[in-house]
Amino acid sequence: MVMPLRERQYYFRDYYDQGEELILEGQQLRCKLSSKFSMTQKLGSPLAEDGPVVIVEETEGGEPGQPANVTLELEYEATLKPDGYRLDISKDGKITMAASNKRGLRYGIDALHRLLGIEDGKCRLPVAAIHDEPSFPVRGIIEGFYGTPWSFEDRKDAVQYMAAHRMNTFMYAPKDDPYHRELWREPYPEDTFARIAELKQECDDHLVDFYYCISPGNDLQFRSSADFASLENKLAAMISIGVRHFALLMDDIDYELSGDNFHYLERSGLAHAYVANRVFTYLNSQLPEFTLAMCPSEYWSYWDTGYKRDIREQLHASIKVFWTGYSVFAPQIGSRHAQDNHRHYGHELWLWDNIPVNDADYDRLFLDPVRGRYSQLGRTGHQAVVANPMVQWECSKITLNTMAHYMWNSERYMPELSWELSVREFAGALEEEMMFFCRQNLNSQLYSGGYEELKEAVQSKDIDRLDVYFKHLESIVSRLLQWDNSKFKAEAGPWLDRALADVELWRAVRRKVTGTGGGNGNGDGDGKESAEPGSSAELRRRAEACQAFKVRLGSDPAWRAAEAWGLAVREGKSGYRLALEAEDAG
Structure with a gap:
């Protein structure tokens, strides 16, 4: 897939095209190299023999390989900032890349990778001019x-x-x-x-x-x-x-x-x-x-x-x-x-x-x-x-x-x-799920906004909206736990598990405030507190399960809901405790 125009205009400092494409036969952009950059032609790690962009070496005798489908000309341009580059892709199959250092060439090659689309056995590139330089050296x-x-x-x-x-x-x-x-x-x-x-x-x-x-x-x-x-x-x-x-x-x-x-x-x-x-x-x-x-x-x-x-x-x-x-x-x-x-x-x-x-x-x-x-x-x-x-x-x-x-x-x-x-x-097909999870984990040191959907539902004590929110959270986490990014799951796993514990705490809060699920929280007649759904014991058990985690979501969704109904109070920067003392005394 060719990089969308909106992203091209944002990603590259100065990007110009008129909507035309260079279409080339083949599954690779095979570049015949011409260089005025230096006497050596090594471009390093941006290029791999089996990658989408390769250099076609000129051979003397022997069997020729697959022919080039484009010409890549490298130029040294001292006026460009270090790491900056200039890239011109023309309709006639010529690509010109200029830089003042080798890293600039690398970023220019990376730009080709980002711009290149391969569909139906053809390479597609926008006919474009790019001038790309960094704000900081x-x-x-x-x-x-x-x-x-x-x-x-x-x-x-x-x-x-x-x-x-x-x-x-x-x-x-x-x-x-x-x-x-x-x-x-x-x-x-x-x-x-x-x-x-x-x-x-x-x-x-x-x-x-x-x-x-x-x-x-x-x-x-x-x-x-x-x-x-x-x-x-x-x-x-x-x-x-x-x-x-x-x-x-x-x-x-x-x-x-x-x-x-x-x-x-x-x-x-x-x-x-x-x-x-x-x-x-x-x-x-x-x-x-x-x-x-x-x-x-x-x-x-x-x-x-x-x-x-x-x-x-x-x-x-x-x-x-x-x-x-x-x-x-x-x-x-x-x-x-x-x-x-x-x-x-x-x-x-x-x-x-x-x-x-x-x-x-x-x-x-x-x-x-x-x-x-x-x-x-x-x-x-x-x-x-x-x-x-x-x-x-x-x-x-x-x-x-x-x-x-x-x-x-x-x-x-x-x-x-x-x-x-x-x-x-980062997330590919799980983009929506990952964004929802990200929105539960904002940087509290630097940003005091966010969690608006949750805030509004909590402030209005809208149980139906909170039900939808927590069901969505549960579904999102379940899908992320099935993702094939094992490194992410190992690092974020405690927070994903904590999110599921928050879902269960919300359900206990819901049953408590609506009186559903049985149990009145005043014991079972033996002097032992009932742990039935809707009881104070169930709420304590779910709260303790959340507190047992050493991690928390920034949104603190279940505790905020419990606080709205007077079932919890905030203690310090990040802690909550249940507020059932009056009921227990009764």
Whole structure:
């Protein structure tokens, strides 16, 4: 199926066509390659011999293979931004692709994959011109959450996912990897280091930049030559496997100086600039080209401070600075806060966006799109956006796809449309079911809207509408549990099971408030409370079943219904308890 016009106009920055198609014989787009890009013709992983787009090699003697059905001409165009490309598909069977780097060529090939439709033994492409460039030079993921780090299999899948979605950066920074933070002085065990080297190679194979991040701030002694030697040894090991991109993370530490650190440097901003500058000097002595970013301890806020003044005045000009917005989880990142903080830090800013990370809400999944980011953030001194995902990698893909849309073309980004496209890509034939499930799991750290259908039914105590809602929830979950995406079911399984428990709690609430199902909740004559349908005992049993889960839906559907009828009260941020004491006393 050819990519719909509406999606083409959204996905590509500038897209032009007049409704014509290039129709070619064959089940593959077989390209005869002509290159003015470089003297080498290797395009890397975007092309596979059995894929829909292949390069037809010219042979000298021997049996010729299947003939080409199109000409692909590559051109080097220095005026294009890094990773950008220009693609022209003409009626005469010629495709011209221009880029200023190899990654741009890869994205151009990916664009052909997206545009190509194969039907009835024919290839169909729109006759079109595309000019596609990113809003941010650095776009990607930082594995920077608390909780169980991803497996290396998940990390490799993340690299492949990023490459397929025009993201170019993977930052290795798992908070609960002891060798990243607690044991930063210690070398990695051989087997772990070998897996990091494999991950670095995976990044290279997919044209994704691998960043090694280290977090020594909890106990680094600033006057200790041994500590700096340990830090340099850790970096040297990474340099030995080809790493050229690094980040020094001084976040989430007690940054008030004490003891010898205080006597030596006095102020934490001065100290952190000092450490980052020493790391920069070391890397500069080892590598002809490298990148260094640092995350300051004051990584959120929007006002000026003495700490920021020290970073502004003392930090080497080439070092990039992270921030997360005006709070750790920023509902909005607007132009004024972005401009102010760029001025306060005086360095190129990199947005560490805590979306869709759930390490402050381990009981929740966040499955909605990124919202509230300034459309022209790249014009306020920001050259990078990296998203911090959930522990649940597979479930993170839905939000990350919308992040990828924003990172590539922030000026045109539309959250609801991106969400629709991301859910469709993720779930395929189960798009409607997945979207309903996503709408039960919105990001409470960043968004206070949603659940309107449920809210209206609860507020009006409309039992019929609530019946329809919960039957729909039960049906949706049953279909998702039968889906062949085993990774999703393993990660989301506790939330799917919890949804079914909510359905049963609603039914107990319904029987209680309507008096159906028998039982009056006042015991069975033996001093024992009846557990018949409609009784308080049944309601308690279903409530306890929900509370036994360590997870919950963001919509909290059954508890909200119970609260509406005075059968439950909210306790704290996410808890409820039954309110049957008066009845029990009677």
